[in-house]
Amino acid sequence: MSTSAVNIRSAIAATNTQVEARAALDERYRVPCTEPEQWNPTLSVLLGHRSVRAFLPRSVEPWALQAAIAAAQSASSSLNLQLWSVVAVEDPARKARLCLGVADQRWIREAPLYLIWSADLSRHRRVAERISAHGDNLDPDNLDPLATALVDVSLAAQNAAVAFESLGLGLCYIGAVRLYQQELRDELALPSHVVPIFGMCVGYPDPDRPTGVKPRLPQDAVLHKERYDAAADAALIESYDARMADFQGKQRLKQVVWSDYSLRRLFNLHTRDGREAYNAALRNLSLAR
Structure with missing residues (x-):
């Protein structure tokens, strides 16, 4: 040439x-x-990530799941503790029973693969039992093991998400699973010291029911250079509210003001109502309990 x-x-x-x-x-x-x-x-x-809630009736190939889990295990892990596990559910009847949350989320039924990602200290609990380490010096009020497990499972799942999307698959995280601790524990035979944190629907997106890429806050709202500076916050959020309204209209979604809606949702996270089991599970995740 x-x-x-x-x-x-x-x-x-x-x-x-x-x-x-x-x-x-x-x-x-x-x-x-x-x-x-x-x-x-x-x-x-x-940058092309979007939540997919409409899937083709096509199974996720075993090699795709294997590649995604390999990607998940390639994520950074604090002290290489690897404090997470995931349960892959493909059985339609079991998926139907796991449709827990708002409005019996149909995309869980429709997705050929449903992954339940959990913070998992039970593996180390079993190691301790094998070597007769009782953990007498562990502090049950130390939140660091919990924070470490939550970070580990989040990093792992996001690596898997990117791997799935690179293979042409789509996905949707399901945060509501954390509020159904006992139901998930019974259905998935989860041992103590395993806490489901979120689900992930995975499958091939249905091109006849597409979803758009949701706009995010301007970078200036989240990126601070040298020192934290929120001087332009109000203007940035106001402009973002407008872009979200435009996106909702084009996607035929319910019209809500992002700043108001997100604040209400955040306040709801601070109520105990409906979260007692989740809060208890998090408190009991420590090996000292």
């Missing part, structure tokens, strides 16, 4: 990359963004 042909192909590739980067950034923020100097397919997968 001649030098000129190579140069032309390189120029075309660079142009295509710029177009891809601009499209991904514009879709994520819904505002003009500075074009990055470099881009790659991994960034396109990450």
Whole structure:
């Protein structure tokens, strides 16, 4: 191939990359963004994430699940403790019984694969029993093991999510599972010191029922340089409320003001009503209990 042909192909590739980067950034923020100097397919997968709640009747291949779990186990783990486990559910009857939460979420039934991600200290509990380590010096009020397990399972699940999406699969996290501790414990035979944190519906997206990429807060609202600075917070959130309203209209979603809605949801997280079992499970996750 001649030098000129190579140069032309390189120029075309660079142009295509710029177009891809601009499209991904514009879709994520819904505002003009500075074009990055470099881009790659991994960034396109990450920025293209969307919650998928409509799936084709096609199974997730075993090799895809294997690859996703390998990606999950490749996530960073504090002290390499690996304080998490996941239960893969494909049986339709079991998935139906696990439709716990708001409005009997149909996407759990429809997704061919439903993953329950859990913070898991039971593995280390069994290790302690085998070596007769009773943990007499452990502090039951120390929250660090809990925080470590929550971080570990979150990092692992997000790695798996990116792996699934890179393979053309879609997914939706299910946060409501944490409020149904006893039901999940019974259905999945979970031992003590295992706490379900969230579910994940996985499958091939139905192209006839697409979902859009939800806009996020402007980077200036979350990225602080050198020191925390919230001087422009009000204006940034006001502009984001407007972009979310536009997104909701185009997606034919219920019209809510993001700032008001998110505040109400956050306040609800601070009520004990309906969260007693979850709070108790978190308190009892410590090996000292």
